[in-house]
Amino acid sequence: MATELELKLMVQSEYLKPASEFLDEICKQANETSSRQPTLSLMNGYFDTADAMLMDAGVALRIRAVNQKYIQTLKTRGSSRIGMHARGEWEWQVPNGQLDLSLLNAVPLPESLMDLSWGKDLIEVYRTDFERQVWLIEEQGTQMEVVCDQGVVTSAYGQEPICELEIELKSGDDKVLYEFAHKLAQQVPVQVSTVSKAQKGVRLKHGQIQFPEKPDNTATEFDFAVYWYESWLVYWEAMFYMEDEILIQPIRHSLVQLAYYLSSELKQEVLLLEKALLAASSEFVEDLLPHFGGLKQTGIVMLKVGQWLNQASAR
Incomplete structure (x- = not known):
């Protein structure tokens, strides 16, 4: 298991290009310690029961297709970090776009989900499809992955755009995430967001x-x-x-x-x-x-x- 700690930032679509240019310049100035990575096209299916058992238990389960590979991911609600996202995360590479629920036996699931009987009732409840620009940035000995996501969340209940930046701690001091975000916010208008892509998908159904x-x-x-x-x-x-x-x-x-x-x-x-x-x-x-x-x-x-x-x- 990894603990994912990140700052998620709202950004309006017209500011994506200046944000990207700013991050490119950071990498250029840093030479070998920071770099831009290949842009990814990510297709993700999120699964739950019709009565939202996983959502109610604070769990998100998805299959991601990227570069002809499939990754099954389970995320938990995690602990509150006051405007930050701190979640438990488990990932497995799987051979195709089908869920392998046997992999969840190694995960400390909430009690309501432990017997896996809900697995037979799973359906794809929404999708997220987006393009991800990626930068690996090191500052003050702290390593971060910065991503810029643009795309859409889709379900039977409608669509919602995705337009956001995420700064994820890979190693080092989490206060550097804030310091780097401050530097970015001085250049590009961004705002802190606590709404995950999974929450956006759920919101399409419930409108709450x-x-x-x-x-x-x-x-x-x-x-x-x-x-x-x-x-x-x-x-x-x-x-x-x-x-x-x-x-x-x-x-x-x-x-x-x-x-x-x-x-x-x-x-x-x-x-x-x-x-x-x-x-x-x-x-x-x-x-x-x-x-x-x-x-x-x-x-x-x-x-x-x-x-x-x-x-x-x-x-």
Whole structure:
């Protein structure tokens, strides 16, 4: 098993080329320590039962076709890392596009899935097909894989575009992921996303946005900070998914609530962002979503707050 730790970043399609050019330049300057890899065309089928047993257990099961090879992958929900994706991941090369459930005997499955009786009821519930650009980047002794994915999630219930960057830790210090993401966000407008491709596929059927659970009155101030931060991320992604700029209202509310729990420096940055979003709401009435998607300030502040919260949780 590998533990996959990554930062996922939303990016609008018009900014993919400058993001790619920036990453190419990083590799050029680094000479032998970083390099661009061949671009991949990935076709993925995700499987579940009709009543979503795997989804309910926090498991994603897929077959990926790449370069005439087939890879079976199982991912678990993993642990929360406050705006980062931390998941258990198992991979096996298989001879064709058929699942081999016997391979799951070596995996510590949730109790509800351990007997594998659900295997006879599996169906392909959605697909993800996308082109992946890949860069292997080393900074400060930390090795990262940076990918740029563009394509589509498809199911019987519709389609949703894929347009994102992922920075995955291969070895080294996870704080370097944030530092590198900061460097990228200074050049290209990106925003932190907590929505995986699997969650996008499930969302096509249920049409539901997954919001964090609000802490009760016994929770700490840190718990509330995490809640308002994750609410901000969820509403931000939902605004573009639903193409509904009215969601800027709960986004601004989340920012104001979040600011209360932050350091004085971060509080000021968050409140300045809230004011910038309010001003844009009045100024860019016709093209508000494109303006929001191109605002570098949003991603920069998201990354600063996410890094601060992760560091605070480790103390």
